[in-house]
Amino acid sequence: MTFPFTQDSLVRDIVNEFPKSSDIFKRNRIDFCCGGNTPLANAVASNGVNMEVLLTELKDLYEKNEGNGPTDMEVWMDSDSQTIINHVIERYHCPLEEELTLLSPYVTKVAKVHGDGHPELLKVYELFYELKKELLEHTKKEEEISFPLILKLEAGEIENREEALSQIAQLEKEHDHAGEILRELREITSDFVPPVDACGTYRLVYKRLEMLEGETFMHVHLENNILFPRYI
Structure with a gap:
């Protein structure tokens, strides 16, 4: 081929x-x-x-x-919207909430213990908690408001189509903001590469931040580039 x-x-x-x-x-x-x-x-x-x-x-x-x-x-492109939404919630939203909760104390500890010698960790702390707040609020809104509106739009059960489209546009803006935070995190951590003197927890934080980035990118890609274009 x-x-x-x-x-x-x-x-x-x-x-x-x-x-x-x-x-x-x-x-x-x-x-x-x-x-x-x-x-x-x-x-x-x-x-x-x-x-x-x-x-x-x-x-x-x-x-x-x-x-x-x-x-x-390719499978998701051929799937109906309800199936995609269920997958997003189960595969991304639920694990995301758990990971953000579990990772928080490690980020805090590393910034507190090593922040004086590595001031970039103070910025990592700031960006991580901004990202955490953004993503948790975003996923809650998707599940409670945006996804139900999209499914009503799919079924032709909504009179105000513009309301649903406005929701999608707002979700995309929030995705952009989360993406910008992740870009800053990658830059400030030199592509998530810890310094040679980094302890085990320090290395763990960088590794899990990089994994969080990867999961978020695939999550957002599924919504922005497969689900949302069906209605825009």
């Missing part, structure tokens, strides 16, 4: 068709969830990435995975 992507392909379309590309995009700080509706060329230019090298990486990985059957994202 011929490699189907070019510099004019939208980032979100590449990830929808070839989800493993998300690993390459994350490594190159290319936003495929909130900023996914942009041509690859634009995303590359704004991040100072070499287009030729990136396309070669994508092509090599694509050829290695060719013929492996339908991907998760």
Whole structure:
């Protein structure tokens, strides 16, 4: 099969068709969830990435995975909205609330113990708790207000279509804000690489923050680039 992507392909379309590309995009700080509706060329230019090298990486990985059957994202693109929403709540919302709760004391401890010698940890503390508040409020609103409105829109049971569309637009803005916080966290932690003198808890925090970033990106990608476009 011929490699189907070019510099004019939208980032979100590449990830929808070839989800493993998300690993390459994350490594190159290319936003495929909130900023996914942009041509690859634009995303590359704004991040100072070499287009030729990136396309070669994508092509090599694509050829290695060719013929492996339908991907998760392809399955979700063919799923109804109720199924996607149920999956988002069970796979992302519930584990997210648990992880944010469990990670909080570690972030606090590391900032308190090592903040004097590593002042960037004070910024990590600040950004993490901003992200925690944002995500918990966001997921609660989705479950209680936005998702029910979307399902009513799907079923044709809503008179004010603009209300549902306004909800979707607001969710996308909140996704953008969360994405910006994650970008700041990645920058301030030098791509989540701890210093050589970091203790075990310090390293644990960075590792789990990076995992949180990955989960959030896939969560937002599923909503922004598969669920929401059905109604916009």
